[in-house]
Amino acid sequence: MHTAAHPRFPMAASPIMPKPIDWGSLYRGFSAAVTRIDCGALCAKRNKAVPVCCNNRRHIPLLFRDELRWHIRHNGGMWRKRTARTKLDKKQAAECANYLEYCLCIGAEKCRRAKRSLTCRFFPFEPYIAEDGVFVGITYMYRAAKDCPLIDNPDILPTKAYVRQSIKTWERIFKRYPAERELFYEVSRALERSQKRKRRGIKVFAA
Ligand code: SF4
Numbered sequence: 669m670h671t672a673a674h675p676r677f678p679m680a681a682s683p684i685m686p687k688p689i690d691w692g693s694l695y696r697g698f699s700a701a702v703t704r705i706d707c708g709a710l711c712a713k714r715n716k717a718v719p720v721c722c723n724n725r726r727h728i729p730l731l732f733r734d735e736l737r738w739h740i741r742h743n744g745g746m747w748r749k750r751t752a753r754t755k756l757d758k759k760q761a762a763e764c765a766n767y768l769e770y771c772l773c774i775g776a777e778k779c780r781r782a783k784r785s786l787t788c789r790f791f792p793f794e795p796y797i798a799e800d801g802v803f804v805g806i807t808y809m810y811r812a813a814k815d816c817p818l819i820d821n822p823d824i825l826p827t828k829a830y831v832r833q834s835i836k837t838w839e840r841i842f843k844r845y846p847a848e849r850e851l852f853y854e855v856s857r858a859l860e861r862s863q864k865r866k867r868r869g870i871k872v873f874a875a
Pocket residue numbers: 707708709710711712719720721722791792815816817818
C-alpha cells in the first residue's frame with residue numbers, strides 16, 4: 669500500500685481532495701503513438717501474433733479503480749476485474765494500493781485502441797523522480813527488457829509527442845493520487861541501485 673504522506677511531497681498531506689479524473693479527456697490527451705513504427709509487429713512474432721504487452725497472463729494490467737468504473741459505465745465489455753484465484757494472485761491483490769485493481773481486457777483481437785487503459789499507454793515507460801523529488805521525465809521499465817524490444821533501444825526512440833503527453837498525464841495522476849508519486853520516488857531509487865550494480869546508466873526522456 670502506498671498511502672502514507674511522503675515528507676518530500678507536502679501535497680500528499682493536503683486535506684483537500686483533488687477533483688476526480690475525467691478519464692475520457694485524459695485518454696484523449698494521451699493518444700500519440702509510442703514510436704514511428706508499429707512496434708506491435710516487432711514482438712508479436714514471438715508470442716503467437718499477440719504483442720507481448722497485450723498478453724494479460726504475462727503482464728497483468730493494473731487499472732485505477734475509478735478508471736475501471738468509468739470503463740464499465742461507458743465501454744462495456746472492454747475491461748473487467750480479474751478474480752484472484754491462486755495464492756499468489758490473492759497476495760498480489762492484497763498488497764496492491766487500495767485505489768488500484770488487477771484487471772483483464774477483452775484481448776488483442778478485439779482491442780479498441782481508443783479505449784486502452786493508462787497502463788497500456790504508459791508501457792514500456794514509467795516516471796523517473798530525482799532524489800530531490802523533482803519529476804524529471806519518463807524512463808524505461810528496464811525490468812521488462814526481456815519482453816519489450818523498445819527498452820534501451822537507441823534505434824527506436826519514443827516520439828516527442830508521446831513523451832510530452834505521457835509526462836502531462838503522469839502530472840495529472842500525481843495530483844489525484846499523490847501516493848503514486850511516492851511510489852515512483854522509491855522505484856527510481858531502486859532503479860538507480862540496480863543500474864549501478866550493472867554499471868549501466870538510466871535514460872530519461874524529458875518534455
Ligand atoms: S510496447 Fe514493447 S511489448 Fe508492447 S507492442 Fe511495443 S514492442 Fe511489443
